[in-house]
Amino acid sequence: MGKVAIIDYGMGNIDSVLRAVEECGAEPVLTNEKAVLETCSSIILPGVGAFSDAMRQLKKLSLDLIIKEQVLEKNIPFLGICLGMQLLASRGTEGGDTEGLNLIKGSVARFESNAKDIRIPHMGWNEVVFKTDSQLFNGIDSGKDFYFVHSYHFKPDNDSDIAGTTPYCGEFVSVVGRGLIFGTQFHPEKSQKTGFRLLRNFLEI
Amino acid sequence: MLKTRIMPTLLYKDLGLIKSIKFDSWRRVGAPLQAIKVFNLREVDELIFLDISATNAGREPDFALIDELADYCFMPMTVGGGVRTIEHVRKLLKVGADKVSLNSIVPDNMSLITEIANKFGSQCVVVSIDAKRDGKGGHEAYTHSGKMATGRKPENIARQAEESGAGEILLTSIDNDGTMEGYDLELIKKVSDSISIPLIASGGCGSFEHMLQALATAKASAVAAASIYYYTEQTPLEAKRYLEANGIKVRI
Numbered sequence: 034m035g036k037v038a039i040i041d042y043g044m045g046n047i048d049s050v051l052r053a054v055e056e057c058g059a060e061p062v063l064t065n066e067k068a069v070l071e072t073c074s075s076i077i078l079p080g081v082g083a084f085s086d087a088m089r090q091l092k093k094l095s096l097d098l099i100i101k102e103q104v105l106e107k108n109i110p111f112l113g114i115c116l117g118m119q120l121l122a123s124r125g126t127e128g129g130d131t132e133g134l135n136l137i138k139g140s141v142a143r144f145e146s147n148a149k150d151i152r153i154p155h156m157g158w159n160e161v162v163f164k165t166d167s168q169l170f171n172g173i174d175s176g177k178d179f180y181f182v183h184s185y186h187f188k189p190d191n192d193s194d195i196a197g198t199t200p201y202c203g204e205f206v207s208v209v210g211r212g213l214i215f216g217t218q219f220h221p222e223k224s225q226k227t228g229f230r231l232l233r234n235f236l237e238i
Numbered sequence: 239m240l241k242t243r244i245m246p247t248l249l250y251k252d253l254g255l256i257k258s259i260k261f262d263s264w265r266r267v268g269a270p271l272q273a274i275k276v277f278n279l280r281e282v283d284e285l286i287f288l289d290i291s292a293t294n295a296g297r298e299p300d301f302a303l304i305d306e307l308a309d310y311c312f313m314p315m316t317v318g319g320g321v322r323t324i325e326h327v328r329k330l331l332k333v334g335a336d337k338v339s340l341n342s343i344v345p346d347n348m349s350l351i352t353e354i355a356n357k358f359g360s361q362c363v364v365v366s367i368d369a370k371r372d373g374k375g376g377h378e379a380y381t382h383s384g385k386m387a388t389g390r391k392p393e394n395i396a397r398q399a400e401e402s403g404a405g406e407i408l409l410t411s412i413d414n415d416g417t418m419e420g421y422d423l424e425l426i427k428k429v430s431d432s433i434s435i436p437l438i439a440s441g442g443c444g445s446f447e448h449m450l451q452a453l454a455t456a457k458a459s460a461v462a463a464a465s466i467y468y469y470t471e472q473t474p475l476e477a478k479r480y481l482e483a484n485g486i487k488v489r490i
Binding site: 153 | 239241242243281283284303308309312313314327331332333334335336337355356358359360361362405406432434435436457459460490
């Protein structure tokens with residue numbers, strides 16, 4: 034495991050991700066600079082907050098272009114967590130219609146619930162059913178619980194990009210994967226042993 | 239299926255963890271870092287950490303303390319106490335809090351909820367409401383660790399908080415706090431029925447049966463408890479086994 038860039042763009046709980054990566058035995062580097070990013074062997078995009086705000090921040094720092102270059106041209110493994118996963122999409126609606134990174138085609142929409150017992154945000158531990166044999170899932174049983182806290186979810190255009198789903202408001206996509214680009218709607222850094230196993234799997238790619 | 243969360247609450251005051259009875263008569267119960275390490279080892283669902291003297295002492299949240307605690311907390315943590323500005327929220331999230339709980343600032347400043355929700359998302363705004371029976375068959379909300387009456391009903395504050403963008407309500411009964419005689423089911427039911435965001439019930443838990451009542455009868459989404467873990471040998475895991483045997487979906 035080499036150096037892992039954790040992208041610092043002013044959106045949320047980066048310290049938790051940093052600590053978790055450290056615990057997994059890799060060397061996290063908190064950065065938003067191109068020169069530093071280019072020395073890293075993988076990239077994690079964390080984030081909590083609103084889609085439009087986050088994209089604005091990424092663009093302001095030219096991180097959208099830098100990420101695309103690293104991921105698409107240099108084939109560096111990429112993991113988006115929570116909002117970081119949603120930003121992979123082509124477009125989002127939170128805080129107004131906004132273009133995303135467009136690394137995995139699809140859109141981000143708010144959960145709609147009419148049932149009294151299906152409350153939004155989706156908050157707590159819920160199972161993830163694996164749809165592929167992605168290397169992210171090595172050594173983890175399908176159906177294990179991970180920690181979620183979100184009101185929006187990613188709807189990929191292509192079924193082949195869906196790596197895992199979770200039952201809530203029907204069913205939603207909780208893991209996406211396309212080549213070495215991954216995204217988890219849940220927080221592996223807050224999902225204890227199972228979450229750490231998934232993070233380690235990513236860091237070992 | 240989404241699992242019901244069983245959460246320990248840690249109350250912090252004057253450099254240590256305490257447990258109160260009816261928001262009064264404090265007793266020291268240990269050091270925060272040690273408690274976090276134990277709960278981390280036990281893989282509890284989520285933790286609530288409230289610095290209950292910050293607002294009354296006119297202090298900001300203790301960012302350095304939260305930073306240290308979060309380094310050992312690989313489970314979700316809600317942090318409250320002394321949170322008055324969006325900058326406080328940004329700093330708490332940065333040092334490792336997953337959600338931030340607002341209490342004393344809320345009744346007069348709903349716009350802060352909206353501001354935080356717009357910037358960091360609704361999911362990280364927990365509005366904590368402390369309520370007491372008003373002697374007229376209803377309840378009244380209090381702030382400043384139960385010292386200041388608001389003249390308002392908790393269900394109205396909860397509803398307005400949701401409309402303003404809150405992601406969750408933490409509802410504590412001042413009357414039942416620390417008594418271990420059970421949650422205030424009437425209060426929980428009333429507030430839960432008024433909102434469509436998750437509700438965490440708190441105050442009064444003394445047995446696993448109390449948790450079941452709060453969840454099944456009063457329709458809380460999650461239960462918080464403190465005394466039961468400090469003063470009895472019972473653990474969150476045993477609570478979950480009991481709840482599972484009684485038809486509540488939990489993570490074991």
